[in-house]
Structure formats: structure tokens, C-alpha cells
Amino acid sequence: MTWAAFETLLTGAGTTVALSLAGLAIGVPLGLALALIRWARIPVADQLVATYVSLVRATPLLTFVLFVFFVLPTMGLELDPVPAAIVTLALNTAPFNCEIWRAGLTNFPRDQLEAAEACGMTRTLAFRRIVAPQLWRVCLGPLVSEMTILLKATPAVAVIGVVEITRAASRIGAATYDPLPPFLAATVIYTLLIAVIVQAQRVIEALIARRYGYAAP
Amino acid sequence: MADAAPAVSARLVCKQFDGIEVLRDVSLDVAKGSTACIVGPSGSGKSTFLRCVNWLEQPTTGQILLNGAPMGVVPSPKGGTRPMTAKELALARTRVSMVFQHFALWPHLTVLGNVIEAPVHVLGRPRDEAVEDARRLLARVGLEAKADAFPHTLSGGQKQRVAISRALAMKPEVLLFDEPTSALDPEMVGEVLEVMRDLAKEGMTMMVVTHEMAFARDVADTIAFFDAGRVIETGDPKAFFTAPQTDRARRFLTRYGI
Amino acid sequence: MNGFAIVWQERALFLEGLWNTVSLVVAAIAISVPLSALGAVVLVEAPRPVARLARALIDLTRCVPFLLLAYVIYYGLPQLGLRFDAWWAGLVTMTLYNAAYLAEIFRSAWLALPKEGFEAARAYGFRPATLYRRIVLPQIAYASAPLVGGQIIVMIKDSALLMIITVREISFAANSINANYFTPFAPFVVAIGMYWMLSLIVEAWVRRVASGARLRYG
Incomplete structure (x- = not known):
């Protein structure tokens, strides 16, 4: 494997990371919004969100990205491959994040909410002051797991021509007729990326545990 | 007139969970500046009643008055009442x-x-x-x-x-205690009870659900004995602890060696 | 021409796709469940060096995207003299990939089981083989059923990626109809509908197992 090939892989890695981050930046808050709709049991919207979650959780990312890339233009929304990939990743990760946030909300200690209620807090105020500051800490672990799943799911967007790590590796392999070295290098890159994420999570959890005496269960 | 009203007045409070009766016709007045201790076996509805006072549980029927003003409901001009909105309820709970x-x-x-x-x-x-x-x-x-x-x-x-x-x-106008020492290790019960004793002495209006009979006897101005969702006895602690009027209260006190 | 009419006209392609997806998933489950059960036994009970090797292999597999493993098996292994056609390469990929996740699921279900039951069984004179068959495995099966169901749904979704190594599964059918007739909506909606139906079937199965577990364990 030449240095140029290696550079191609690294560029692919940059694309993978950028796509994942962009997907997360939209998908995680969107998931929270969906979870809040379900938590507050807003009629109709609650049902719509539940259906969306069930549907997307069953749809392969590859099929979803093809749908976004080919069907949205017929509805007048033309997207280039990279924006289409980001939109798909965000819409795909949002339902999973929604379920994580929702689990955090439904398992929130009841006595703390009652104490807030007894002090005269409204539901909104209790959410803002008591629930929200603790919720993200409880959800951190599952959210990070979902993050690594998203990272590992990004190769699916290769199908609409986005060149990320896996696609880059297969291109190098096809050009050199020697596919194993680039695949091995890609494996190392993925392992490093995931190790970094998991390590970051451990550090954050340790900080939380030291300060507040508890972390994600 | 409002000043003469008790700090808390419960009138014929009933509470059902899924058709199961937890409280039945509970009436109790707590005078301003006094301490009422609510005692009774577990599952007798003591905590549920306390939680009705600040509307954490909504009574199925009956009324709670705080210094004469109804809790949880607003009298409507045409007569009758309507439930408080979330905002009104939050405000009422600050009292x-x-x-x-x-x-x-x-x-x-x-x-x-x-x-x-x-x-x-x-x-x-x-x-x-x-x-x-x-x-x-x-x-x-x-x-x-x-x-x-x-x-x-x-x-x-x-x-x-x-x-x-x-x-x-x-x-607050009233302070509610829901078994405040039940989750404590025995050596820590004293420090909490001492704080509560001081508060009572200073004239805080308190309602205390408790299993600490010594505390109830020494500090309470009124005792309410609950059993099976009803108030069986109310009155002066000395009378209650030395000469309970009912069999159930006597049997209950025997278990505490009183 | 209406997109759904085209899909109907090309239904043979879709049915072939459905058949390939389902047969791959079923075959992969049939092989990877015993394989991963064995993996879990190795992780928990094997001598230290063997257990560590198994752990390293499983962790490595869990760090890699599914598509990368499929590429390695379809394009990389021929270099070492191992050649599969697309369907078989897909089956090998799905089996190995899922076995790694299932082994981890079984291992944690096992470690979470209360130990008193095992000790009681030993005290009653159960031999190891009987102990595993009668006491350990049924409890692991019930405890891990929801996670296994989730993993099967992941497996169904991952199988779509095999389209890229030319397996003629559901998404392949949808994509080729789109490419030939320039009508993306109907074929992709049908494909997504098929995936949804498959995962609803899996979820229904998980609910049945869960209610069976509740009956036994409360």
C-alpha cells in the first residue's frame, strides 16, 4: 500500500467522522424533541412519532439513503450525495436517540419530580431545572453506544457515491488488485475511532461520578 | 374570619385508587401553630392523606382548606368549583x-x-x-x-x-412530614427529630406522619390515629397514649410497648 | 406507467429478493446462535489465554462495520484462495458478524443470572452437561430473548448492505427497478414495507417469548 493510498483512506476517515458528527448534531436534539412529544403524550403527534420510530427502526440505512437520494428529488427536493447522506443519517439515528431519551425520562426518579411539584414547580420548570441537567448524564452511555453504531453504519452511504473509509478501502483494493492491506488499514482506523469515543465516554463518566457521586447506571 | 380558620382543615376526604378505597371520610383540623401527628399501621392511608393536603394525590371527594382557602379547586362564580389549572396549583403548593x-x-x-x-x-x-x-x-x-x-x-x-x-x-404556612425518619439509620433519627422539635416549639404548623411514638407523645398537640383508611381517634396525645378509646388503638400501641 | 404497477409487473424480482433476504437471515441465525453460544462458553469458562483470544476476536469484529467485513470476505479472501459466490459470502459475513454480537449478549445474560440456582442444581447432583441443558441454557434463552430479537432486526437491516457485493436481496430489487424504470417511489416504499413487516414479525416473536418468561419468572 502506497502513501497516496493511505492518504485516500485518511480522507475517507475524515468524511466518516464529519458525516457522523453532522448526523449526531441533528439527530440527537431531534431525538430529544421526539421523546418530549411522547413524554408529554401530545395527542396525534404521539402516535405519529411512535409510527415513525417503528418504521425507521425497521428500515436498513442503505434502503433509507437510496430513498432519500432518489425519491426526494421527485418531490422537488434535490440533494447532493453528501447532504443526502447527512439528512439520512440524522433521520435514521433520531428514532434510536428518541428511545434512549424516553427511557431516561420514564425512569427518572419519581420522588425528585414530586419534590419539585410540592415546591410549586410547573412541569415545564421542573423539566428545565431538575430533569434536563440530569437527563443527559443518565443517557450518556446509551447515546455513546448509539454513536458508535452510527459510525459503523456510515458505509451504507457509499451506495450513493460518498467516499468514506470503507468505500475508499475497496477502491484502493480494486485499483491495486491487493484488497487485504487497505481493508486491514480500514479496520485499524475504525477500531481507533471507536476506542477514542469509548475512552472519551469513560473520562466524562468518571468526571460526573467524582462530582455528583453517580453516573450512568 | 379567615384568621380564625384552622391552618389545615380536611373535610370528608375520600380517595380511591382503581376502585379500591384508601381513604374514607377523613376529617381533621390542624390549628395554626400546632403540630398534628398522624399514626397508625402501615397501609392505613396516612401517607396518602398527607399527600392529599398538597394535592400530590387528588381526593376523589371531599375538601382540603388551607387557612380557609380550598386547595386544588377554585370556587366558580356560579357556585360549584372547577379544578385549578397547573399554574394555579403550582402557586397554591408554594404555601x-x-x-x-x-x-x-x-x-x-x-x-x-x-x-x-x-x-x-x-x-x-x-x-x-x-x-x-x-x-x-x-x-x-x-x-x-x-x-x-x-x-x-x-x-x-x-x-x-x-x-x-x-x-x-x-x-410555608404548613410543613408536611411524610415518615421523615423511616429511611434513616437508628443513630441518625435523633438529630432529625431534634430539628423538628425546635420547629414545633417555634410555632411552625406541622403535620407529621410518623412511627416515632415517643416523638408523637412529647411534641404533638393533636394525634390522629388512622386504621384502614379512616380516622379512628383524634385528640390530645396524653389521652391517646394513656387511655386509648378503641380496641384497635390499644392493640396498635401494644406493639410499640405502650 | 404507475410505479406500483411496475413493481407488480416485476414482482418475481421482489419475491426473489425477499427469499434471499429471509433465507440469508434464517440460515445465519441457525448457524450463529450455536456458534455464539459456544463463544459465550469460551468467554466465561475457557482457560485464560483462550478466553482472551476469543475476547479479542469478538471485540475486533464488533469494531468493524458490516460492509467492511463483507468486502474482506468477498474481495479479500479469494486472495488467500478462499472463493465464495455472493450469496455464500453474504451468509459467512452475516454469521460471523452476528455471532460476535450474540456471544456478547449471551455472556452478559449468563453473568446476570442469579447463581443460587446453579448451586442448588449442583447440590442436587446435576452433572455439568445436564446442568447446562436443563438449568443454565433455558434461563439464558429467556433472559436474552429481547436483545436477540433486536440483534435479528439489526441482522435483517445489515443484509441490505449485501446488495453492494451483488447479492440479489430486497434492496437490490428496489434499486434495479428504480434504475431501469426511473420510478424510485414505489419500489423503495415496497422494500421498506417488506423490511418493516419482517421486523414486526420478529417483535411479535419477542413479545411471545417475553410473556412466556413472565409466566415462569413473574
Whole structure:
């Protein structure tokens, strides 16, 4: 494997990371919004969100990205491959994040909410002051797991021509007729990326545990 | 006229959960500045009744009056009542504070943060004033040194004293205690009861659900004995502990060696 | 021409796709469940060096995207003299990939089981083989059923990626109809509908197992 090939892989890695981050930046808050709709049991919207979650959780990312890339233009929304990939990743990760946030909300200690209620807090105020500051800490672990799943799911967007790590590796392999070295290098890159994420999570959890005496269960 | 009204007046409060009767026709008056202790076997509805007072549980029928004003409902001009809106209810609840069995401190806030949280964000008091107030309250329960600690570093007794400070910071008309010492190790019960004794002496209106019979006998102005969702006996603690009127109360007290 | 009419006209392609997806998933489950059960036994009970090797292999597999493993098996292994056609390469990929996740699921279900039951069984004179068959495995099966169901749904979704190594599964059918007739909506909606139906079937199965577990364990 030449240095140029290696550079191609690294560029692919940059694309993978950028796509994942962009997907997360939209998908995680969107998931929270969906979870809040379900938590507050807003009629109709609650049902719509539940259906969306069930549907997307069953749809392969590859099929979803093809749908976004080919069907949205017929509805007048033309997207280039990279924006289409980001939109798909965000819409795909949002339902999973929604379920994580929702689990955090439904398992929130009841006595703390009652104490807030007894002090005269409204539901909104209790959410803002008591629930929200603790919720993200409880959800951190599952959210990070979902993050690594998203990272590992990004190769699916290769199908609409986005060149990320896996696609880059297969291109190098096809050009050199020697596919194993680039695949091995890609494996190392993925392992490093995931190790970094998991390590970051451990550090954050340790900080939380030291300060507040508890972390994600 | 309103001044003569009791601080808390429960009138024929009934509560059903899924058709199961938990409270039946509970009536109880708590005079201003007095302490009422609610005793009885577990499952007799004591805690449910206490939670009805600040509307954490909504009575199925009956009325709660706080200094003469109905809780949870608003009289409508045409006669009859309507339920309070969420905002009205939140406002009404600021008049009654509650101390919970399991403390229910907010773990993401410091001790001081717990005490000033509701005064600042619910009552809208200026932060400086709330902090000053909170430090005074913490000093009085002997925890001024712990102001910046997080709850998880405290013992159970300390947590409960913080919870009492948090309740007092609301400057409530009535203070509710739901088995405040039941979750504590025996050696910590004393420090919490002592704080409560002081409050009673200073004329705080309190309703206390408790299994601490010695405390009830020494501190209460009124005893209410609950059994199977009803008030069986009410009255003077001396009379209740020395000469209970009913068999059920006698059997209950025997179990405490009284 | 209406997109759904085209899909109907090309239904043979879709049915072939459905058949390939389902047969791959079923075959992969049939092989990877015993394989991963064995993996879990190795992780928990094998001598230290063997257990560590198994752990390293499983962790490595869990760090890699599914598509990369499929590429390695379809394009990389021929270099070492191992050649599969697309369907078989897909089956090998799905089996190995899922076995790694299932082994981890079984291992944690096992470690979470209360130990008193095992000790009681030993005290009653159960031999190891009987102990595993009668006491350990049924409990692991019930405890891990929801996670296994989730993993099967992941497996169904991952199988779509095999389209890229030319397996003629559901998404392949949808994509080729789109490419030939320039009508993306109907074929992709049908494909997504098929995936949804498959995962609803899996979820229904998980609910049945869960209610069976509740009956036994409360």
C-alpha cells in the first residue's frame, strides 16, 4: 500500500467522522424533541412519532439513503450525495436517540419530580431545572453506544457515491488488485475511532461520578 | 374570619385508587401553630392523606382548606368549583412544603442549590436574598459547613436536615412530614427529630406522619390515629397514649410497648 | 406507467429478493446462535489465554462495520484462495458478524443470572452437561430473548448492505427497478414495507417469548 493510498483512506476517515458528527448534531436534539412529544403524550403527534420510530427502526440505512437520494428529488427536493447522506443519517439515528431519551425520562426518579411539584414547580420548570441537567448524564452511555453504531453504519452511504473509509478501502483494493492491506488499514482506523469515543465516554463518566457521586447506571 | 380558620382543615376526604378505597371520610383540623401527628399501621392511608393536603394525590371527594382557602379547586362564580389549572396549583403548593421519607434531594445541585432552587425559580426571590436566607436555615440545622457539598456526600440524617431547610426556605404556612425518619439509620433519627422539635416549639404548623411514638407523645398537640383508611381517634396525645378509646388503638400501641 | 404497477409487473424480482433476504437471515441465525453460544462458553469458562483470544476476536469484529467485513470476505479472501459466490459470502459475513454480537449478549445474560440456582442444581447432583441443558441454557434463552430479537432486526437491516457485493436481496430489487424504470417511489416504499413487516414479525416473536418468561419468572 502506497502513501497516496493511505492518504485516500485518511480522507475517507475524515468524511466518516464529519458525516457522523453532522448526523449526531441533528439527530440527537431531534431525538430529544421526539421523546418530549411522547413524554408529554401530545395527542396525534404521539402516535405519529411512535409510527415513525417503528418504521425507521425497521428500515436498513442503505434502503433509507437510496430513498432519500432518489425519491426526494421527485418531490422537488434535490440533494447532493453528501447532504443526502447527512439528512439520512440524522433521520435514521433520531428514532434510536428518541428511545434512549424516553427511557431516561420514564425512569427518572419519581420522588425528585414530586419534590419539585410540592415546591410549586410547573412541569415545564421542573423539566428545565431538575430533569434536563440530569437527563443527559443518565443517557450518556446509551447515546455513546448509539454513536458508535452510527459510525459503523456510515458505509451504507457509499451506495450513493460518498467516499468514506470503507468505500475508499475497496477502491484502493480494486485499483491495486491487493484488497487485504487497505481493508486491514480500514479496520485499524475504525477500531481507533471507536476506542477514542469509548475512552472519551469513560473520562466524562468518571468526571460526573467524582462530582455528583453517580453516573450512568 | 379567615384568621380564625384552622391552618389545615380536611373535610370528608375520600380517595380511591382503581376502585379500591384508601381513604374514607377523613376529617381533621390542624390549628395554626400546632403540630398534628398522624399514626397508625402501615397501609392505613396516612401517607396518602398527607399527600392529599398538597394535592400530590387528588381526593376523589371531599375538601382540603388551607387557612380557609380550598386547595386544588377554585370556587366558580356560579357556585360549584372547577379544578385549578397547573399554574394555579403550582402557586397554591408554594404555601405548603413537604419533607419526604427518602429525602428527594436533587442530586445535581449542591446543598445550597437545593435550598435556593424553588425560592429563586418558583417564587422569583432575588438570588442574594435567597442565599442569605438559605445559609441561615442551614446554620440552624447545623449544616452551614456543607453548603457547597453535593447530596451524595452526606449521611441520611444530614440529607433529611437539608430537606427540612429546603422546605422551610419556601416560608410555608404548613410543613408536611411524610415518615421523615423511616429511611434513616437508628443513630441518625435523633438529630432529625431534634430539628423538628425546635420547629414545633417555634410555632411552625406541622403535620407529621410518623412511627416515632415517643416523638408523637412529647411534641404533638393533636394525634390522629388512622386504621384502614379512616380516622379512628383524634385528640390530645396524653389521652391517646394513656387511655386509648378503641380496641384497635390499644392493640396498635401494644406493639410499640405502650 | 404507475410505479406500483411496475413493481407488480416485476414482482418475481421482489419475491426473489425477499427469499434471499429471509433465507440469508434464517440460515445465519441457525448457524450463529450455536456458534455464539459456544463463544459465550469460551468467554466465561475457557482457560485464560483462550478466553482472551476469543475476547479479542469478538471485540475486533464488533469494531468493524458490516460492509467492511463483507468486502474482506468477498474481495479479500479469494486472495488467500478462499472463493465464495455472493450469496455464500453474504451468509459467512452475516454469521460471523452476528455471532460476535450474540456471544456478547449471551455472556452478559449468563453473568446476570442469579447463581443460587446453579448451586442448588449442583447440590442436587446435576452433572455439568445436564446442568447446562436443563438449568443454565433455558434461563439464558429467556433472559436474552429481547436483545436477540433486536440483534435479528439489526441482522435483517445489515443484509441490505449485501446488495453492494451483488447479492440479489430486497434492496437490490428496489434499486434495479428504480434504475431501469426511473420510478424510485414505489419500489423503495415496497422494500421498506417488506423490511418493516419482517421486523414486526420478529417483535411479535419477542413479545411471545417475553410473556412466556413472565409466566415462569413473574
